Amino acid sequence: MPLTATRIHADTATVTVASQTEAVTNWSHRYFGPWWNATTDTPNPGGLADGGGLVLADIEPSRVDDIAALVTDYGHDETTYANARTLVARHDGITYAVQPDERIAYQADGRRLVIVGNHAEPVAVAAARLARELVRGQLLADGWTVLHASAATQNGDTVLTLGDKGAGKTTTALLLARAGWGLLANDRVFARPEPDGRVRILPWPSAAAVGLGLLDATGLYHQVRERVLAGGQLHPTQHPKVTEALVDGRREPIWREDGKELKPQFFPDQLASWLGLTLSTGATAAGLLFPAVNPEATPALVEDDRALTEADVFTSKTEDRYPDIFGLTPATAVGAEALTEHLARLPRRSLVLSHDTDANAALLAKTAEELTADR
Secondary structure, eight states: OOOEEEEEEETTEEEEEEESSHHHHHHHHHHHTTTTTOEEOOOOTTOOTTSOEEEEEEEOHHHHHHHHHHHHHHOOEEEEETTEEEEEEEETTEEEEEETTTTEEEEEETTEEEEEESSHHHHHHHHHHHHHHHHHHHHHHTTOEEESEEEEEETTEEEEEEOSTTSSHHHHHHHHHHTTOEEEESSOEEEEEOTTSOEEEEEOOOOEEOOHHHHHHTTOHHHHHHHHHTTOOOOTTSOHHHHHHHHHTOOSOEEOTTSOEEOOEEOTTHHHHTTOOOBOOOEEEEEEEEEEEOTTSOOEEEOOOOOOOGGGBOOTTTOOSSOOTTOOSOSSOSSHHHHHHHHHTSOEEEEEEOSOHHHHHHHHHHHHHHHHHHO
């Protein structure tokens, strides 16, 4: 069968995902889309002359068994990768890994990765995940840093929203996007200081988790439910209870026993096609927002000396879902310290948000416009 390929290009980073199964490359094309300039391309499995990365992903159950045997023969460590038990072995500079329960196996040699499995969707998900890690490794080596932030853009400027989980990063980005801003990211961004003093921001494509209550409050619930009832599929990481709630017409938040909210999970392209948002591909940082959510409060600006902390920067120590088992991340961060110094010079506002969506939206739009005017 002929190879198909998706080419991904983010700033100076390039990765090609190639497969004999078109559904695999289509998945990456859909996932990275305009955010990372994903295009259909002629595959080049023979080499990496452009210095980019290559992911070869296919449906090959027999090769899963072959790699699993090598992992056993060479001796292995056990870890958790992408929430799955993963056995990892290294031999002659090559990393072999297998996820027995998922029937997915990997072989990594520098920036060339092979992924094989029993079924198309798990292989496609794994291929997109590793393609993103290859892009991340190249960008980190080129001075970019990953921030735990959402971002909305207007006229080439972006307001970054930072804070811990539950602080309101996704809410802020979604409400600004609903107000006509471009959505650059809902949870993470790449950031890099430039010689002229600007801080450039690039998106981090990922599935977006938006709570049922927030969808309802923003008037988006009905159109999402109609899509699901018509057979539309949200991201496979979505919990079945969320799909059941959408089908049944239930809008109340769903909670796990550990207190975590279960939310609809949107593919990046569905943020535009299902929610009607405009995706932005890059901008210059103009200001910082530090929200906190208090259901009993009135949305307002607050006096707070909140500044960037180590928790706002993603490192190999804080990335617990996807440990760097394939050696794709540089050993040390190149520009994190310079980045925090540049961001500290930008205007910033702290504010409290409530569950009054209209009041939140009005405050956020006014504050974000003031930040971009202050720059």
